[in-house]
Amino acid sequence: MTALGALIRRDIRIALRVGGGALIGVLFFLTVVVLMPFAVGPDLVLLTRLGPAILWLGALLASLLTLDRLFTADHEDGSLDLIVMSRTPLELACAAKALAHWIAAGLPLVVATPVLGLLLNLDAVATGAVALTLLAGTPALTFIGMIGAALAVTMHRGGLLLAVLVLPLSIPVLIFGVAASQAAIVGPLPFGAPFSILCALSLMSFVVGPFAAAASLRHGLD
Amino acid sequence: MTLIDLANPTRFLALVARLLPWLAVVTAVLLAAGLYLSALAPDDYQQGATVKIMFIHVPNAWLSMFVWGIMSVASLGTLVWRHPLADVAAKAAAPIGASFTFLALLTGSLWGRPMWGTYWEWDARLTSVLILFLMYLGLIALWRAVEDPTRAARAAAVLTLVGAINLPIIKFSVDWWNTLHQPASVMRMGGPTLDKAFLIPLLVMAIAFTFLFLTLHVAAMRNEILRRRVRSLQMMQARSVSSDVSPGGASGQIAGAV
Numbered sequence: 001m002t003a004l005g006a007l008i009r010r011d012i013r014i015a016l017r018v019g020g021g022a023l024i025g026v027l028f029f030l031t032v033v034v035l036m037p038f039a040v041g042p043d044l045v046l047l048t049r050l051g052p053a054i055l056w057l058g059a060l061l062a063s064l065l066t067l068d069r070l071f072t073a074d075h076e077d078g079s080l081d082l083i084v085m086s087r088t089p090l091e092l093a094c095a096a097k098a099l100a101h102w103i104a105a106g107l108p109l110v111v112a113t114p115v116l117g118l119l120l121n122l123d124a125v126a127t128g129a130v131a132l133t134l135l136a137g138t139p140a141l142t143f144i145g146m147i148g149a150a151l152a153v154t155m156h157r158g159g160l161l162l163a164v165l166v167l168p169l170s171i172p173v174l175i176f177g178v179a180a181s182q183a184a185i186v187g188p189l190p191f192g193a194p195f196s197i198l199c200a201l202s203l204m205s206f207v208v209g210p211f212a213a214a215a216s217l218r219h220g221l222d
Numbered sequence: 223m224t225l226i227d228l229a230n231p232t233r234f235l236a237l238v239a240r241l242l243p244w245l246a247v248v249t250a251v252l253l254a255a256g257l258y259l260s261a262l263a264p265d266d267y268q269q270g271a272t273v274k275i276m277f278i279h280v281p282n283a284w285l286s287m288f289v290w291g292i293m294s295v296a297s298l299g300t301l302v303w304r305h306p307l308a309d310v311a312a313k314a315a316a317p318i319g320a321s322f323t324f325l326a327l328l329t330g331s332l333w334g335r336p337m338w339g340t341y342w343e344w345d346a347r348l349t350s351v352l353i354l355f356l357m358y359l360g361l362i363a364l365w366r367a368v369e370d371p372t373r374a375a376r377a378a379a380v381l382t383l384v385g386a387i388n389l390p391i392i393k394f395s396v397d398w399w400n401t402l403h404q405p406a407s408v409m410r411m412g413g414p415t416l417d418k419a420f421l422i423p424l425l426v427m428a429i430a431f432t433f434l435f436l437t438l439h440v441a442a443m444r445n446e447i448l449r450r451r452v453r454s455l456q457m458m459q460a461r462s463v464s465s466d467v468s469p470g471g472a473s474g475q476i477a478g479a480v
Contacts, residue, residue: 147380147381147384150380151364151377151380151381154373154376154377155364155367155368155373155374155377161363161364161367164359164360164363165360165363165364165381168353168356168357168360168392169384169385169388169392171353171392171395171396172388172391172392172394172395175395175396175398175399176395176398179398179399194398197395197398201391204391208384208387212380212383212384215301215380216376216377216380219301219376219377219379219380220373220376220377
């Protein structure tokens with residue numbers, strides 16, 4: 001337990017210090033959202049209607065962007081080999097790393113959502129709904145993306161391949177995230193149904209993600 | 223002959239050499255019979271002759287999912303039993319599955335043009351098949367990203383199994399998304415029941431396409447084994463050339479060791 005706690009603390013500290021790059025994700029999120037009005041026009045009514053979709057798409061891309069570093073940095077300096085060889089189960093170590101990554105890179109996206117909601121003319125209810133769905137859904141993005149990151153690090157290829165592999169798998173999260181936000185804003189569905197499925201997707205990714213990532217690290221590293 | 227005997231590629235190749243002509247003949251006969259029966263099938267009272275696209279479309283769609291299932295079993299073989307043929311089977315199946323998925327999309331959109339008035343409709347089934355196609359392409363990209371086949375095999379096996387878990391979820395969520403966004407405006411093909419006049423040609427075509435897949439798959443596995451042999455021969459050759467050039471070259475020794 002202490003080993004996992006130490007791993008989480010270490011990863012967060014590395015991600016937040018100079019050169020860590022976790023907060024670049026938030027900056028990217030902001031930039032994507034600012035770009036949207038240039039593409040669809042400065043029509044506030046339209047932006048309000050598209051708001052939840054824009055925020056979710058931005059968060060999806062931003063979390064994908066930062067995932068590249070999840071295992072690569074550790075692989076470069078050799079600490080990934082130590083983690084693989086240590087007595088802590090690799091599945092738990094992967095889960096700890098993903099949790100640390102989510103705290104450093106995913107949670108700031110949720111915190112930034114209310115500010116970006118103002119830019120898109122979302123009211124308080126809509127902003128709260130989007131922030132809540134992002135809070136429930138971004139862990140799923142991180143844990144699913146971790147599989148892609150583990151595959152990419154074993155092949156010394158990152159970037160585009162990671163995106164191609166992970167994006168189709170994150171479609172359900174996107175669907176239910178946006179559906180829950182829309183349900184809270186305009187109805188007619190109750191907010192609870194899609195939101196519970198979103199939570200279920202997150203819970204399932206907590207199980208599948210670490211096992212798949214650990215399997216790929218164990219078989220792939222030489 | 224058990225599965226473990228086939229771990230020897232030479233034995234597998236011998237079996238393929240005996241099996242492949244028969245598979246090809248059975249496929250050809252079944253395809254000919256299926257096409258003949260499809261041509262004889264009556265026109266639909268509503269859809270006219272376009273209903274015959276179904277005889278090509280449905281087998282392709284069925285195989286697009288069946289091939290992912292085959293690859294999942296093969297991936298289990300790679301990760302759990304370390305069967306040497308399993309990753310060959312998984313690699314050979316991916317492009318074939320992608321082709322079947324693409325043909326299912328293509329024939330579907332050709333059918334949709336006269337029926338729905340548009341080549342593409344964001345219908346739940348079409349969308350989930352499109353996502354399946356994307357996942358096939360991602361898998362092929364993964365296979366092509368790594369030079370060493372055994373390393374690529376394990377990564378692809380993990381991705382295939384994750385995909386097998388996720389595909390039903392994606393299907394379910396796309397269905398939800400579709401009912402949320404567009405109320406049933408799209409006419410469904412088939413109607414309440416499928417008449418026997420359509421069912422029999424469809425079944426024959428489905429069996430014929432399954433045999434077509436088996437034939438192509440076995441042939442592709444043979445090609446993959448031969449390709450790997452050529453690769454290792456080339457590497458041995460390169461090694462012997464490089465050791466000839468270096469002082470005190472021991473090419474004979476290395477070739478003997480390999």
